[in-house]
Amino acid sequence: MGLIDIEVEPSYKARSDGSKMKALAWFGARDVRMVQVPVPDITQPDDVIVKVTGTTICGSDHRLYHGEIRPLQKGDILGHESVGIINRVGENVENLKPGQRVVASFQIACGQCGYCKHKLSRRHRLQNAVYGTRDGGFFGYSHFTGGFPGGQAEYVKDPFGNVNLLPIPDDVPDEKALYLSDVVPTAYHCVVDTGVQEGDIVAVWGLGPIGQYAARWCQIKGAKHVIGIDSHPGRLAFAAGKLGIETVNFKEHTDVPKRLHELVPGGVDVATGTFHEPKTFAHKAQKALMLETDVSETPNEMIKSVRKMGRCGVIADYVGFTNQFNIGAMMEKGIRFIGNGQCDLVTHQVPIEDMAKLYAAFDKRIDGVEKVFVETKFSNPPSKGCPATSRVDEWEITLLKLCKQQPMQSKTYLGVPSSLRYANQVSQHMGLVEVPVEPSYKAREDGSKMKALAWFGSNDVRMTQVPVPDITQPDDVIVKVTGTTICGSDLHLYHGEIVALQKGDILGHEFMGVVDRVGENVKNLKPGQRVVASFQIACGQSRMSARSSITGPDIETNRYSLQNAMYGTRDAGFFGYSHFTGGFPGGQAEYVKVPYGNVNLLPIPDNVTDEQAIYLSDVIPTSYHCIVDTGVKEGDIVAVWGLGPIGQCVARWAQIKGAKRVIGIDSHPQRLAFASEKLGIETLNFKEHSDVPGRLHELVPGGVDVKECLNELRTGTFHEPKTLLHKVQKTLMLETDVSETANEMIKSVRKMGRCGVIAAYSGYTNQFNIGALMEKGVRFIGNGQAPVHLYWEEILNDYIIPGKFDPTL
Numbered sequence: 001m002g003l004i005d006i007e008v009e010p011s012y013k014a015r016s017d018g019s020k021m022k023a024l025a026w027f028g029a030r031d032v033r034m035v036q037v038p039v040p041d042i043t044q045p046d047d048v049i050v051k052v053t054g055t056t057i058c059g060s061d062h063r064l065y066h067g068e069i070r071p072l073q074k075g076d077i078l079g080h081e082s083v084g085i086i087n088r089v090g091e092n093v094e095n096l097k098p099g100q101r102v103v104a105s106f107q108i109a110c111g112q113c114g115y116c117k118h119k120l121s122r123r124h125r126l127q128n129a130v131y132g133t134r135d136g137g138f139f140g141y142s143h144f145t146g147g148f149p150g151g152q153a154e155y156v157k158d159p160f161g162n163v164n165l166l167p168i169p170d171d172v173p174d175e176k177a178l179y180l181s182d183v184v185p186t187a188y189h190c191v192v193d194t195g196v197q198e199g200d201i202v203a204v205w206g207l208g209p210i211g212q213y214a215a216r217w218c219q220i221k222g223a224k225h226v227i228g229i230d231s232h233p234g235r236l237a238f239a240a241g242k243l244g245i246e247t248v249n250f251k252e253h254t255d256v257p258k259r260l261h262e263l264v265p266g267g268v269d270v271a272t273g274t275f276h277e278p279k280t281f282a283h284k285a286q287k288a289l290m291l292e293t294d295v296s297e298t299p300n301e302m303i304k305s306v307r308k309m310g311r312c313g314v315i316a317d318y319v320g321f322t323n324q325f326n327i328g329a330m331m332e333k334g335i336r337f338i339g340n341g342q343c344d345l346v347t348h349q350v351p352i353e354d355m356a357k358l359y360a361a362f363d364k365r366i367d368g369v370e371k372v373f374v375e376t377k378f379s380n381p382p383s384k385g386c387p388a389t390s391r392v393d394e395w396e397i398t399l400l401k402l403c404k405q406q407p408m409q410s411k412t413y414l415g416v417p418s419s420l421r422y423a424n425q426v427s428q429h430m431g432l433v434e435v436p437v438e439p440s441y442k443a444r445e446d447g448s449k450m451k452a453l454a455w456f457g458s459n460d461v462r463m464t465q466v467p468v469p470d471i472t473q474p475d476d477v478i479v480k481v482t483g484t485t486i487c488g489s490d491l492h493l494y495h496g497e498i499v500a501l502q503k504g505d506i507l508g509h510e511f512m513g514v515v516d517r518v519g520e521n522v523k524n525l526k527p528g529q530r531v532v533a534s535f536q537i538a539c540g541q542s543r544m545s546a547r548s549s550i551t552g553p554d555i556e557t558n559r560y561s562l563q564n565a566m567y568g569t570r571d572a573g574f575f576g577y578s579h580f581t582g583g584f585p586g587g588q589a590e591y592v593k594v595p596y597g598n599v600n601l602l603p604i605p606d607n608v609t610d611e612q613a614i615y616l617s618d619v620i621p622t623s624y625h626c627i628v629d630t631g632v633k634e635g636d637i638v639a640v641w642g643l644g645p646i647g648q649c650v651a652r653w654a655q656i657k658g659a660k661r662v663i664g665i666d667s668h669p670q671r672l673a674f675a676s677e678k679l680g681i682e683t684l685n686f687k688e689h690s691d692v693p694g695r696l697h698e699l700v701p702g703g704v705d706v707k708e709c710l711n712e713l714r715t716g717t718f719h720e721p722k723t724l725l726h727k728v729q730k731t732l733m734l735e736t737d738v739s740e741t742a743n744e745m746i747k748s749v750r751k752m753g754r755c756g757v758i759a760a761y762s763g764y765t766n767q768f769n770i771g772a773l774m775e776k777g778v779r780f781i782g783n784g785q786a787p788v789h790l791y792w793e794e795i796l797n798d799y800i801i802p803g804k805f806d807p808t809l
Contacts, residue, residue: 197221201227478592602793618786634660
């Protein structure tokens with residue numbers, strides 16, 4: 001450890017007297033040495049030279065020490081936290097003078113750019129390729145953050161000294177002032193940025209200095225319960241003894257989410273964490289083989305431990321990509337991961353018997369199929385107990401899409417059977433098929449039957465005959481369906497990608513109709529009344545249902561426990577979406593039993609058509625929720641990935657909410673043309689611009705304010721990989737979802753911008769750019785399954801009835 005003389009870089013100006021100083025420098029992985037280098041001098045009029053009186057080693061320096069941060073060069077001076085006394089000042093430095101005590105910010109602001117004027121000292125140099133924009137410079141943290149010599153030295157040069165140095169009063173000792181450089185503001189920012197508020201229950205992963213400070217800030221902000229997670233006995237003892245918080249030792253409780261759900265049923269409000277060291281062999285191997293730079297284990301534990309619509313704050317020093325990130329749980333639970341139009345739709349008509357073929361067409365977007373409306377017309381007006389055998393005069397399927405065309409004859413649309421036979425020759429299954437009824441399904445005593453579309457295997461859906469359902473519980477309502485549709489998320493069922501599908505399951509989670517029968521506890525509905533059903537099934541009594549009209553974790557409407565293992569809690573039940581979401585028969589049938597009818601059915605006035613009302617079941621509330629939940633506000637610049645029905649509606653809602661600019665991203669010419677001509681938004685074809693973030697930064701220097709991503713990009717989406725790497729990983733079942741579009745969003749958004757995810761992610765993804773998310777402070781918001789009940793009355797009364805939002809015009 002003797003002193004070593006090293007050469008000085010050309011940009012480093014040494015003092016003319018040749019004086020030297022001691023400094024700690026990096027020479028390789030696990031190789032840091034004390035060196036002698038020239039004392040720095042003023043080079044710019046805003047520079048300040050500080051004689052260091054105190055410095056420290058930060059936990060993030062551990063990554064430099066191991067050579068994980070690049071580019072590092074031999075001789076780089078380390079240390080990003082320092083306090084000292086001013087030695088020399090440049091001619092433009094006005095508020096500081098020699099002899100004054102100061103502490104330096106670990107981040108270097110210029111004081112002139114838009115971010116610095118808003119006290120956000122970032123977006124300056126180097127990192128476009130990884131993050132899409134450039135981060136601010138750091139002291140002593142490699143050339144990746146600017147290559148500024150650090151504070152683990154006798155002297156340090158502080159650029160833009162007026163901005164980056166804080167005077168320290170005489171009654172504050174160096175030992176306290178030093179932590180204003182990083183640790184104390186970092187912990188405080190974590191708590192403020194994640195939105196900890198009075199009454200919250202907070203879990204803190206990692207009880208090092210920042211974790212302990214974060215726990216204390218939570219208490220100061222009014223959190224009623226703080227739980228600290230670590231394995232170090234000394235840290236756990238300090239947190240319990242000095243801070244008085246509850247602790248969990250993750251070596252004793254290896255399933256941390258399960259333990260937290262035992263302590264806090266339903267999940268904590270906020271989770272924040274600082275771990276990035278691998279626990280499992282899988283991640284140790286992936287890091288060793290450089291298949292990932294960061295580890296998803298702790299973020300996944302946080303996501304599974306937090307309640308629906310909870311918040312996860314990431315303050316750990318993530319720098320790059322991670323695998324097996326549980327993006328499905330984040331989306332399904334609507335978690336805020338902090339580190340979210342007027343549509344012309346109606347065109348085609350075909351007979352109901354061809355609905356199975358329609359799935360194949362819908363899957364491949366043949367003739368531009370986007371959204372499906374199924375209208376049942378019957379001769380006799382429905383009444384209480386109307387016979388299920390009432391003659392069905394006609395079933396019409398109206399294919400809804402976004403590019404206005406003339407109506408086409410049935411044979412024009414489905415008159416090319418050769419183009420549909422790839423779907424396991426579904427044309428062989430067009431006849432009605434009798435299927436057995438599950439024990440929990442009560443059939444009517446008269447033995448009446450109905451038509452229903454059921455799943456029989458991957459790419460195999462068939463029109464079946466099943467008994468008409470009857471009342472089984474006093475809160476049940478039987479609805480005679482007058483309109484249903486196929487949703488983009490139904491394609492996951494169609495391809496057999498959703499677990500717990502059983503042959504004969506009736507599909508369809510969007511429908512409306514006329515009340516046929518009601519249970520004895522149903523007070524606000526009566527036979528003959530027109531209603532639309534929420535695709536999610538609320539019980540009206542759980543914590544989420546009763547307090548906030550949000551269909552959250554609901555054991556009453558979803559008793560399938562697999563979601564607990566995947567997401568930490570289970571979602572509410574869905575109609576027609578497998579036993580993974582409760583196993584409820586869906587709405588692509590003549591009749592549907594709706595549990596908790598008082599809660600899950602919305603009466604529709606006579607002046608609102610079925611075509612307008614049906615989209616209150618899912619599409620309109622989902623698109624509205626995406627905008628509200630991601631916080632789109634007046635003046636924002638918004639980019640929307642995916643211009644299918646939900647994407648077009650999202651773009652329109654953004655306009656209604658006052659966005660000054662909306663940019664739609666897709667590759668389908670008709671979608672792009674409609675968005676440009678009908679909505680008047682800018683568009684970007686990702687087949688013409690393969691580097692979407694690069695193109696968006698050309699259009700909006702610095703990045704857009706908000707990103708919204710849908711599950712409607714049929715070529716290169718969240719679910720359909722673009723690159724060979726993700727194609728191989730999906731084929732080998734190494735991931736269920738693809739991170740490519742999510743990473744594009746993170747790279748395209750501005751610092752502290754918002755990304756809203758409404759796509760139907762279900763599980764894990766690899767190569768997720770958690771480093772960019774953390775370094776840019778992006779709010780990556782899993783919008784979750786839309787809380788239809790929260791919005792549908794507002795949308796109906798304030799937008800559809802007054803004509804402000806009409807999906808049929």
